[in-house]
Amino acid sequence: MKLGFSANAYKRFDLLTTIDTLQEIGFEGIEILCDIPHAYPPDLTRAQRQKIKERAENNGIQICNLNAFMLYALGDCWRPSYIEREASERRKRINHTLSCIDLAAEWGVPHLSIEPGGPLDGAKEDWALDVFEEAIHEIAEHAEKKGVIVMIEPEPELLIETSSQFLKFMERISSPQIALNFDIGHFYCAGEDPVQLVSRLAPYTRHYHLEDISSSRIHHHLVPGEGVIDFRGVLTEIAKTNYDGFITIELYPYEEDPIPATKNAFAYISPIMKEVMGATTAMKGSS
Numbered sequence: 001m002k003l004g005f006s007a008n009a010y011k012r013f014d015l016l017t018t019i020d021t022l023q024e025i026g027f028e029g030i031e032i033l034c035d036i037p038h039a040y041p042p043d044l045t046r047a048q049r050q051k052i053k054e055r056a057e058n059n060g061i062q063i064c065n066l067n068a069f070m071l072y073a074l075g076d077c078w079r080p081s082y083i084e085r086e087a088s089e090r091r092k093r094i095n096h097t098l099s100c101i102d103l104a105a106e107w108g109v110p111h112l113s114i115e116p117g118g119p120l121d122g123a124k125e126d127w128a129l130d131v132f133e134e135a136i137h138e139i140a141e142h143a144e145k146k147g148v149i150v151m152i153e154p155e156p157e158l159l160i161e162t163s164s165q166f167l168k169f170m171e172r173i174s175s176p177q178i179a180l181n182f183d184i185g186h187f188y189c190a191g192e193d194p195v196q197l198v199s200r201l202a203p204y205t206r207h208y209h210l211e212d213i214s215s216s217r218i219h220h221h222l223v224p225g226e227g228v229i230d231f232r233g234v235l236t237e238i239a240k241t242n243y244d245g246f247i248t249i250e251l252y253p254y255e256e257d258p259i260p261a262t263k264n265a266f267a268y269i270s271p272i273m274k275e276v277m278g279a280t281t282a283m284k285g286s287s
Helices: 015-025 046-059 087-107 125-146 163-170 184-189 194-201 231-240 258-286
Strands: 002-006 029-033 062-067 111-114 149-152 178-183 205-210 246-249
Touching: 002 062, 002 258, 015 029, 015 046, 015 258, 029 246, 046 062, 046 087, 062 087, 062 246, 087 111, 087 125, 111 178, 111 205, 125 149, 125 163, 125 178, 149 205, 163 194, 178 184, 178 194, 184 194, 184 205, 194 231, 231 258, 246 258
Parallel strands: 002 029, 002 246, 029 062, 062 111, 111 149, 149 178, 178 205, 205 246
Antiparallel strands: none
């Protein structure tokens, strides 16, 4: 397992500076925001795309995921969504996702994360699931052509919140390019125990988001160590699945002053991850 950090906490910094900063702190990976002000695809020139890729390579930091969830360039974090009443609004979100798939393929990034439908806003759930499925089929076809995995990220108060809802929706989807971005805090906010979900969801999981959450289960990302998430427990379960990808810390609420939060998160999670990996290796060696 490797440790990454999501650049959506650094919206007041330019992306190249963010890459430098995360490398200096010690992160091996960066999740890039496909939105303003960082890497909104329509705004990126060919030269800018190349410069971002080269800066990451020169720093020895991997672009571990693209965040195609947030979309402030056209609305806000969630809207326009895949389940808007107006087809023209749904098309904006779909086209954005297709552009992000193209960017991931260009940069050699294996996957990107997307919202789980969007806010229902009074829409009937059955209709919303049908519309979301229709969008995912189109997205999956493009993802298959480009060799990129698209990961649905369940979130509280959106169409798909829980592990059961995700698994039920995936019964509709046959494409191997559609998977799960397992956000540890989101599942906790939805009333679930992420430690217990890891093995159940492992067949679908291609990437993890990590943040702390208070005991209230209110959806507000905290620096690891400031809430009640059992990081040692969840990382141990992840290690048991032989997952060798990135655990990406996501702390977007710390936009005003992200560097201290980033350093504290690294200092808290890094030793736990090393301890867990060491214990797992030793256990396998003795078996």
